[in-house]
Amino acid sequence: MYEDAIERMMDGFHCPDLILLNQFRQSIEEAVGTGRRIRTTSGIAKDTLIVVIAERYSVDLEGKDMQVGNREYVSYSEDGQQLMDLLQKLCPV
Numbered sequence: 001m002y003e004d005a006i007e008r009m010m011d012g013f014h015c016p017d018l019i020l021l022n023q024f025r026q027s028i029e030e031a032v033g034t035g036r037r038i039r040t041t042s043g044i045a046k047d048t049l050i051v052v053i054a055e056r057y058s059v060d061l062e063g064k065d066m067q068v069g070n071r072e073y074v075s076y077s078e079d080g081q082q083l084m085d086l087l088q089k090l091c092p093v
Contacts, residue, residue, distance in 0.1 A: 015044055017091055023055040023074075032072055047071050049090055053083065 019038055023031040035050035050072045054061070063078035065086045073090070077083050 016048060018087070019048060019050045020053070020087075021050070022053045028052060028054060028068070028074055032068055032074070035072065036069075049073075051075060051086065051090070053077060 019035045021031050021035050026034070031052040032050065035052065039046065039048050039050065048071070050069075052072075052074045054074055054076045057076045061076040063082065064076045065082070066074050066076070068074050073086065075083050075086050
């Protein structure tokens, strides 16, 4: 599933600062694991940021952003602005 993204990235000589994933048909742990595999197998920097956008979550998590590992975050977005704010905080321009 993620092999295509790695191939496209490496062919274009892109070196991303962020791996942004949507939790789709996976648990949060699986989505974070996918981000880790992309980071590890693609040869990009091991401190490349991973952000997973949660798809399914309880009301008590809504509106929260949680750090789940070293440079790994899950966003339980209340709205699109929350994700933009998190990305701006983590990847200032």
